Every structure is written in structure tokens, then in C-alpha cells.
Amino acid sequence: MTAFGIAPMAPDAAELPRRTLIQTLAAPDIEAQLDELATHAIGLTRAEATRSSDTPDSLLRRAGAFDPAAAAFLRNDPMGRRVLQGRAGKMVHLTADASGQVQKIVVRFPAEKVEQQSSHFTRLTIERDGMVFRARTEVAPLQAQVALGSGSIRTSLFAATDDANIPDAIASQMADMFSGDIDFHRELRKGDRFSIVYETLTADGEPINWDGGVGRLLAGEFTNNGKTYSAVYFKDSASGKASFYGFDGQSKRRAFLASPMEFSRITSGFAMRFHPILNTWRQHNGVDYGAPTGTAVRSVGDGVVEMAGWQNGFGNVVHIRHAGDRTTVYAHLSKIDVKKGQRIEQGQRLGAVGATGWATGPHLHFEFRVGGRHMDPRAIARASEAITLPNYAKAQFQQTVASVKTQLAVAETMDGVSAAD
Ligand SMILES: [Zn+2]
Numbered sequence: 001m002t003a004f005g006i007a008p009m010a011p012d013a014a015e016l017p018r019r020t021l022i023q024t025l026a027a028p029d030i031e032a033q034l035d036e037l038a039t040h041a042i043g044l045t046r047a048e049a050t051r052s053s054d055t056p057d058s059l060l061r062r063a064g065a066f067d068p069a070a071a072a073f074l075r076n077d078p079m080g081r082r083v084l085q086g087r088a089g090k091m092v093h094l095t096a097d098a099s100g101q102v103q104k105i106v107v108r109f110p111a112e113k114v115e116q117q118s119s120h121f122t123r124l125t126i127e128r129d130g131m132v133f134r135a136r137t138e139v140a141p142l143q144a145q146v147a148l149g150s151g152s153i154r155t156s157l158f159a160a161t162d163d164a165n166i167p168d169a170i171a172s173q174m175a176d177m178f179s180g181d182i183d184f185h186r187e188l189r190k191g192d193r194f195s196i197v198y199e200t201l202t203a204d205g206e207p208i209n210w211d212g213g214v215g216r217l218l219a220g221e222f223t224n225n226g227k228t229y230s231a232v233y234f235k236d237s238a239s240g241k242a243s244f245y246g247f248d249g250q251s252k253r254r255a256f257l258a259s260p261m262e263f264s265r266i267t268s269g270f271a272m273r274f275h276p277i278l279n280t281w282r283q284h285n286g287v288d289y290g291a292p293t294g295t296a297v298r299s300v301g302d303g304v305v306e307m308a309g310w311q312n313g314f315g316n317v318v319h320i321r322h323a324g325d326r327t328t329v330y331a332h333l334s335k336i337d338v339k340k341g342q343r344i345e346q347g348q349r350l351g352a353v354g355a356t357g358w359a360t361g362p363h364l365h366f367e368f369r370v371g372g373r374h375m376d377p378r379a380i381a382r383a384s385e386a387i388t389l390p391n392y393a394k395a396q397f398q399q400t401v402a403s404v405k406t407q408l409a410v411a412e413t414m415d416g417v418s419a420a421d
Contacts, residue, residue, distance in 0.1 A: 043103055045095040049209065050107075052088040059084065060102065063094035070102035070133065073126065079135035082124060083107050089210050091203065103128050108203045110210050111139055118142075121203045142201040142208065144215055148411035150195040153188055158265050160194075168265060169214040170198050175263035177244050178222050180254035181229040183378055184263040185289050189225045195411040196220040197404055219404035232404050236393045247401050249389040255322075257300040257346060258381040260330060260366050261289055261353070285374040286329070286367040293334050293362040295353040300328055300381070305342045305350075314365070315357025318350050326380075329367035332359040 048063045056074035060067055073080040083090065083105070090109040096102050104127050111120040121142055126135045149170075151160035161171040174196060175184045182188075199215025201208050219232040231252050235242040244252035299320050306327065307319040314331035318338060321327050334354025338344060355362045368377040389397055 043095045043097060045093055047206070048092045048094065050084060050088050050090040050092060054084055054088070056084065059092065060094070063092060063096070064100065065094055065096040065102045066100035067096070067102040069131075070105070070126075070128075073133045073135075077133070077135065079124065079137065080126060080133070082137075083126075087210070091206060091209065101128075102126075102133075106204075108206070108208070118201075121208065123204070140203070142203055143205070144199045144201055146218070146407070147198050147200045148196070148407060148414060149198065150411045150414050151193070153190055153192040155190075157184060157188060157263070166196070166198075167200075167214045170196070170217055172262075172264060173198075173217040174220055174222070177217060177220055177231045177252060178224075178229055179257050179259065179263075180252055180381060181258065182222065182224045183258040183381075185259050185261060185291075186287070187224060187258075187378070192222070192224050194220060194222045195408045197407045197411060219408060221408055232401055234389075234393075234397055234400055236390070237396060238392060239390075245389060245397070247405075249394065249397060251388070254381060255301055255346075256381045257298070258378060259289070260297055260300050260328070260364060261291060261295060262298060286331075286365050287377050289353075289364040289366065291353045291362065291364060293352070293354050295364075296349050297330050297333065297351050297353060297364055298347050299344045299350050300377075301326075301346050303328075303344055305338045305340055305344060308336050308338050308340050308350075311357070313358045315359065316351070316354065317357075320344060320350070325371045327367075327369040327372075328377075329365075329369070331365040331367075332356050332363060334362075 044064065046063045048059065050059060056071040059074070060071055074083050075081070083092070087109075090107050093106045094102065095104040104125070107124040107126075109122050109124070110117045111122055116139065119142055120139050122137055123140050124135065124137045126133050149161075149164045149166045151164040151166075153160050157175065158168070158171060161168070161174075174194065178184075196217060197219045198217045201215050216233060219230075221228055221230045223229075230247040231244045232247065233242065234245050246252060297318075301320070301322045303320040303322040305318060306321040307317065309317070311317045311331075314329075316333040316336050317329060317331040318333065318336060319327055319329050330350060332354055333351040333356060335352040336350070337352075338350045344350060353362055353364050359365070366377060368375050368380050370380070
């Protein structure tokens with residue numbers, strides 16, 4: 001819990017240095033502020049988040065207020081009711097006087113319009129006015145701030161990002177950013193390191209905590225098994241298209257993803273507990289991914305569904321045909337979401353992990369074939385053709401890279417804090 005004092009601390013204002021007063025007077029609504037200060041001898045503001053189990057009384061109590069009139073307002077007024085309506089996790093700042101009487105409640109939550117939610121928030125203000133409460137809502141812009149983070153892998157990617165206080169959504173964006181370079185399910189090594197630059201969004205200066213409130217990953221470097229990969233978010237101002245690029249100007253988008261499953265806290269945790277059959281792709285023509293039944297399986301590239309159904313040994317299986325006489329195979333599925341002949345895009349869901357056919361436990365068996373011959377899927381993803389930045393965008397791109405390199409260098413120095421062991 002956070003507490004902010006807003007009370008006039010000195011009763012003898014005459015003793016305050018003049019400069020302080022001048023600065024205070026610069027505030028635009030000084031009349032209102034003075035009124036408020038005169039009315040409330042002591043005001044204490046507390047920050048809280050609404051919970052799904054909250055009633056008006058429990059919320060007020062947690063925020064340090066005891067006020068039946070305010071509770072009634074939150075229960076009965078159409079605008080007051082919005083505080084506890086819908087999703088929990090709204091940010092509440094409540095100011096109460098010494099007796100616990102509510103003076104003001106400011107509540108911040110996602111903007112109503114979906115298309116505004118990544119850029120704006122709703123601010124609901126409830127103020128005591130004598131015996132009644134008045135409420136109003138505004139839509140205000142979120143502020144973006146740049147944050148730096150770095151870490152090294154000891155047990156899992158999410159353990160490392162937790163240590164560095166990096167939100168899960170940014171960790172997932174990082175796995176996506178390098179998804180053409182690193183198969184995070186199979187190739188993470190103890191001692192791998194990363195540095196990232198990302199955006200955090202704040203509402204009235206406070207980091208927001210609701211879904212979709214996380215900003216964008218702007219740049220990163222990842223050292224996996226001794227090899228360093230870099231990437232930067234770049235928006236080509238001429239075409240307006242944004243994508244991740246390596247510092248060399250090569251697009252991070254490849255013809256094939258390194259992994260047929262999105263990297264998440266769930267799949268990463270499972271992989272640590274469940275040890276798939278320790279064969280190499282040579283011994284059984286594929287790669288096995290341990291994951292809970294029901295985990296989404298995605299196509300690693302654009303293509304057409306060549307087969308979707310049951311095959312002995314494979315159980316429920318999907319074959320996708322890609323350009324260049326290449327085929328990928330996804331076996332032991334618990335569910336198939338595509339039909340034979342259907343077009344499918346890279347990253348599109350085709351089914352879910354299961355244990356159908358000859359499988360000792362839930363896992364995905366994945367194969368890559370070129371001209372009917374089995375190939376190592378990881379080698380294929382790396383070799384697949386990348387797209388290069390157009391010439392006209394190169395100068396703008398070089399500037400972006402130069403500035404993120406400086407930020408990443410700073411981020412790297414922060415790692416000393418978490419890598420003390
Ligand atoms: Zn297998």
C-alpha cells in the first residue's frame with residue numbers, strides 16, 4: 001500500500017519561504033486547491049486496486065476510509081457504480097480526512113473504446129461537495145516511458161525476467177522478436193544473457209497494471225549459446241509499416257518460425273518438468289516438444305493443409321505444404337482446427353497438443369521435410385530467406401540503431417544487480 005500526504009503541513013504559512021509560495025501559485029486551479037486545503041485539515045491519499053471480491057465497504061475500508069454515504073454512492077449512483085463494475089484491477093486513489101470521511105476518489109481504468117485502449121485511459125473522479133458527491137469521467141492519454149532491463153538465464157526465461165521486473169507480456173514479445181533465431185523451448189542455455197529496451201505506459205504518472213497496458217518492446221540483444229542476436233523495432237516512415245529488424249537491417253520475419261508453439265510461461269514451465277524422449281531428430285525424424293494437453297500449435301510458415309486427420313503412430317496429425325517442396329508435420333494432437341485444402345498463415349493455430357497415437361505423454365512431434373526428405377527443423381528456420389530493409393529507409397534505420405545501442409549498453413550494466421551469485 002502506498003500513502004501520499006497532501007495536507008498543509010505548516011499551520012504558520014508565514015514562515016514558509018516566499019519562493020515556495022510562488023511555485024505553488026503557478027498551479028492553474030489554485031482556488032480549488034486552496035478551498036480544498038482549507039476544508040480538510042488532514043487528508044491522506046492511499047492507492048489501491050479493485051478486487052473482484054470487493055464491495056463498496058471492503059474497498060473503502062482497505063483504502064483507509066469509513067464512510068456509509070460514500071459506500072451508498074458507489075452502490076447506487078450510475079457513475080459511482082462504475083468503480084466496481086466490470087473487470088477488477090482498476091487503480092484507485094482515495095483521499096480521506098482524519099475521521100475516515102471520503103473527500104475524493106480518483107479511479108483509473110482502460111478506455112471504453114477498444115481502439116483507444118493502447119493509447120488512452122478513463123479517469124473517474126468522485127468528489128465530496130458538502131453533503132453530496134459529484135462524479136465525472138474523462139478520457140486522458142497514457143504516457144509512454146522508456147524502460148531498460150537485462151538478465152541472465154539460470155533456470156528459465158521467465159525466472160530471469162521476473163528477477164529483472166520485466167512484465168510477462170514483454171518477455172513474450174522478446175521470445176517473438178527472436179523467434180526466427182532461437183527456439184526458446186529447446187535451445188535456452190544456462191548463462192544466456194539479454195538486454196532490452198521497452199516502453200511502459202503510465203496513467204497520471206503511475207504504471208498501469210491492466211491487460212494490454214504493456215507497451216512495446218523496442219530493441220533487444222540476446223546471447224544464446226555464445227552467439228549474439230540483435231533486433232530493433234523499426235517503423236518505416238514512408239510505408240508506415242513496422243517490424244523487427246536485426247541491426248544489420250535484415251527483417252526478423254523469416255519464411256519459417258523456429259518453434260511450432262508460442263513461448264509462454266505455461267509451456268516453458270512444462271518443458272522444465274517434462275523431459276521429452278531424448279532422441280535427436282536423426283533418430284526419429286523429428287523434434288519433440290513437451291507441453292500440456294491443449295497448448296496451441298501454430299504453423300511455422302505460410303502454406304496449404306495437405307492432410308488433417310488420423311494416421312497410425314502419429315494419432316491426430318496435420319501436414320502443411322509450403323513453397324519450395326517443403327512440408328511440416330505436427331503429430332499427437334488432441335484437437336485439429338484446420339481442414340484439408342485450407343490456406344494457412346505463419347503463426348496461425350492449427351490444433352492443440354495431445355497424446356494421441358504412439359505417445360507416452362502429452363507432447364508435440366514436429367517434422368520438417370524438403371522434397372520428402374527429413375531435415376533438422378532448426379537448421380531450416382535459420383537458413384530460410386530474410387527480407388532486407390529498402391534502401392531509402394536505411395539512413396533513418398541507422399539512426400534508430402545507433403540510439404538503441406546506447407540504451408542497450410546502459411541496460412547491460414544494470415545486470416550486475418541480479419547476477420550477484
Ligand atoms: Zn517425436
